[in-house]
Amino acid sequence: MRCSENGKRLAGKAMADHPPLPSFAAIVVAAGKGVRAGQPLPKQFAIWRGKPVVRHSVEALIAAGASRVIVAIPPGGEELAREALVGMEVSLVEGGTTRQESVSKALGTIDAAEFVLIHDAARPDVPRAVIAGLLAALDRHQGAIPTLPVVDSLAIDTDGVMTGAANRDVLRRVQTPQAFRFAAIRDAHKAWTGGQDAGDDAQVLRAHGGEVALVEGDKRLKKLTFAEDFVSQTPDVRTGMGFDVHRLVAGEELWLGGIRIEHDKGLSGHSDADVALHTIVDALLGAVARGDIGDHFPPSDPQWKGASSDKFLLHAVKLVGEAGYRIGNIDLTLICEEPKIGPHREAMRARIAELAGVDIDRISVKATTTERLGFPGRGEGIAAQAIATVIRN
Ligand SMILES: Nc1ccn([C@@H]2O[C@H](COP(=O)(O)OP(=O)(O)OP(=O)(O)O)[C@@H](O)[C@H]2O)c(=O)n1
Numbered sequence: 180m181r182c183s184e185n186g187k188r189l190a191g192k193a194m195a196d197h198p199p200l201p202s203f204a205a206i207v208v209a210a211g212k213g214v215r216a217g218q219p220l221p222k223q224f225a226i227w228r229g230k231p232v233v234r235h236s237v238e239a240l241i242a243a244g245a246s247r248v249i250v251a252i253p254p255g256g257e258e259l260a261r262e263a264l265v266g267m268e269v270s271l272v273e274g275g276t277t278r279q280e281s282v283s284k285a286l287g288t289i290d291a292a293e294f295v296l297i298h299d300a301a302r303p304d305v306p307r308a309v310i311a312g313l314l315a316a317l318d319r320h321q322g323a324i325p326t327l328p329v330v331d332s333l334a335i336d337t338d339g340v341m342t343g344a345a346n347r348d349v350l351r352r353v354q355t356p357q358a359f360r361f362a363a364i365r366d367a368h369k370a371w372t373g374g375q376d377a378g379d380d381a382q383v384l385r386a387h388g389g390e391v392a393l394v395e396g397d398k399r400l401k402k403l404t405f406a407e408d409f410v411s412q413t414p415d416v417r418t419g420m421g422f423d424v425h426r427l428v429a430g431e432e433l434w435l436g437g438i439r440i441e442h443d444k445g446l447s448g449h450s451d452a453d454v455a456l457h458t459i460v461d462a463l464l465g466a467v468a469r470g471d472i473g474d475h476f477p478p479s480d481p482q483w484k485g486a487s488s489d490k491f492l493l494h495a496v497k498l499v500g501e502a503g504y505r506i507g508n509i510d511l512t513l514i515c516e517e518p519k520i521g522p523h524r525e526a527m528r529a530r531i532a533e534l535a536g537v538d539i540d541r542i543s544v545k546a547t548t549t550e551r552l553g554f555p556g557r558g559e560g561i562a563a564q565a566i567a568t569v570i571r572n
């Protein structure tokens with residue numbers, strides 16, 4: 180069965196900007212029921228990152244130069260599979276009641292190949308570097324599998340009670356694709372006599388006396404198993420904007436962007452009137468929908484008379500954290516003729532970054548004039564506007 184009969188050589192579609200890999204056949208097992216994933220369709224046909232799950236890995240294997248791709252599908256799943264793999268040159272084979280049986284049936288359709296990669300459709304994101312590492316290891320071994328270290332300590336569970344521990348230093352989490360010398364894995368599957376299923380094909384090969392190399396796996400090869408694995412991982416990003424104006428008057432200190440600037444005039448207001456910090460406070464409050472600066476620090480409250488605006492910004496940063504977010508970036512624009520902002524820009528960025536608790540590269544301070552037009556142009560006041568993004572933790 181083929182989803183496309185166009186007869187083009189698959190290897191010709193391999194990405195031109197990578198050195199070619201040794202020729203290999205690929206089996207993608209997609210014949211499971213996907214019960215734990217609880218999707219409306221078997222999970223291998225559900226949409227993930229805009230495409231059916233199974234399509235992702237088939238595309239990656241073809242791009243890496245697979246000479247042919249055999250996909251094991253569930254009984255009665257041909258229409259779903261054709262739809263998921265439309266336009267791709269693959270062979271479809273009906274799978275079995277277990278993964279191992281599905282692999283065996285797919286292996287039975289290959290007459291000859293030097294190497295074969297066996298992969299779970301449920302692991303859609305297949306880095307080419309992993310494929311390259313596996314194929315390279317077949318120089319010296321009959322099989323090679325991608326693995327990751329175990330990061331948690333391990334307990335042996337006997338009816339809910341810990342009855343021992345395992346040494347995680349010698350244990351590895353095993354992923355797919357798993358790569359084999361074709362004849363070795365074909366013979367191992369044929370010879371399998373164990374009543375119980377093996378966990379994977381590397382175990383089948385080992386049971387037949389083959390040696391399996393461990394190569395570095397990749398987090399991206401995570402298996403989609405549960406419903407939560409289908410929930411979008413796109414970060415929840417929010418934006419807030421702020422705008423403020425303060426009057427410039429003689430006889431006041433000028434506080435701007437959290438620093439004191441020598442100038443013949445200063446900003447007037449109930450607090451230190453740092454228009455830049457006030458604007459940033461409003462942008463942050465807006466991003467987490469916590470009102471505006473006047474709600475938190477009313478100008479009528481005497482305790483804020485002459486207060487440093489640092490306090491306001493620290494408070495807004497705290498509210499962002501309490502809402503479950505962290506600051507992504509802040510982009511501030513100051514609108515004035517005087518003072519010139521350029522000489523103070525880096526000091527402002529550093530102070531704002533310090534108060535916001537983020538790296539300086541997340542803070543931008545820009546300035547513009549109004550071509551001597553309006554109140555900023557006449558030097559009567561300074562206006563500021565800011566945009567802040569926050570990202571859910
Ligand atoms: N009879 C089977 C069972 C599983 N698989 C495939 O083996 C891979 C790994 O299996 P798993 O994640 O356990 O998938 P399911 O068996 O479909 O999941 P569940 O146990 O939740 O039903 C999947 O790509 C699955 O489609 C297969 O080809 N044939």
Ligand SMILES: C[C@](O)(CO)[C@H](O)COP(=O)(O)O
Binds near residue numbers: 354380
């Ligand atoms: C083959 C496998 O993905 C390697 O980790 C794993 O053994 C499949 O197990 P499952 O129970 O079929 O999900």
